Amino acid sequence: xxxxxxxxxxxxxxxxxxxxxxxxxxxxxxxxxxxxxxxxxxxxxxxxxxxxxxxxxxxxxxxxxxxxxxxxxxxxxxxxxxxxxxxxxxxxxxxxxxxxxxxxxxxxxxxxxxxxxxxxxxxxxxxxxxxxxxxxxxxxxxxxxxxxxxxxxxxxxxxxxxxxxxxxxxxxxxxxx
Numbered sequence: 039x040x041x042x043x044x045x046x047x048x049x050x051x052x053x054x055x056x057x058x059x060x061x062x063x064x065x066x067x068x069x070x071x072x073x074x075x076x077x078x079x080x081x082x083x084x085x086x087x088x089x090x091x092x093x094x095x096x097x098x099x100x101x102x103x104x105x106x107x108x109x110x111x112x113x114x115x116x117x118x119x120x121x122x123x124x125x126x127x128x129x130x131x132x133x134x135x136x137x138x139x140x141x142x143x144x145x146x147x148x149x150x151x152x153x154x155x156x157x158x159x160x161x162x163x164x165x166x167x168x169x170x171x172x173x174x175x176x177x178x179x180x181x182x183x184x185x186x187x188x189x190x191x192x193x194x195x196x197x198x199x200x201x202x203x204x205x206x207x208x209x210x211x212x213x214x215x
Contacts, residue, residue, distance in 0.1 A: 043093035046203035057188045065195035070162045072198030073155040079205040092204040104142040107153040120177040
């Protein structure tokens with residue numbers, strides 16, 4: 039069976055019920071670890087390797103690195119909206135178009151690594167303060183429908199691992215040690 043390069047750790051599976059305290063803690067830990075895992079995944083890559091697509095027709099490693107803070111900034115705002123408003127409607131963004139902008143194509147990866155590190159420091163402080171009632175708060179997404187803060191926790195724990203795995207799988211396939 040051939041692996042789908044788009045989903046090296048599998049597609050996101052939404053939690054069926056509210057997360058348990060242990061599941062929440064694991065999700066928050068995964069989010070907290072994302073910047074270090076991303077930094078480790080790209081350590082030692084040359085500019086040419088950073089500009090290599092992780093799969094045919096996919097983003098380059100550089101674009102993946104810049105995508106993570108783009109996406110996680112949006113997620114951070116979604117959390118804050120869900121925690122402060124009654125079932126807010128959250129906005130989508132055109133991530134493929136964002137990945138084509140000059141700041142995603144041309145900026146040194148260190149810029150986004152620093153942004154992601156600082157964003158996650160603040161985000162994790164917020165996440166570790168959540169109560170079970172906070173985790174049950176809801177939002178509306180135009181594509182996903184109604185969701186909870188627990189859903190977002192699970193999704194973004196997966197999201198960081200998903201994109202880091204794109205890079206580590208590419209390194210493995212290409213023998214980039």
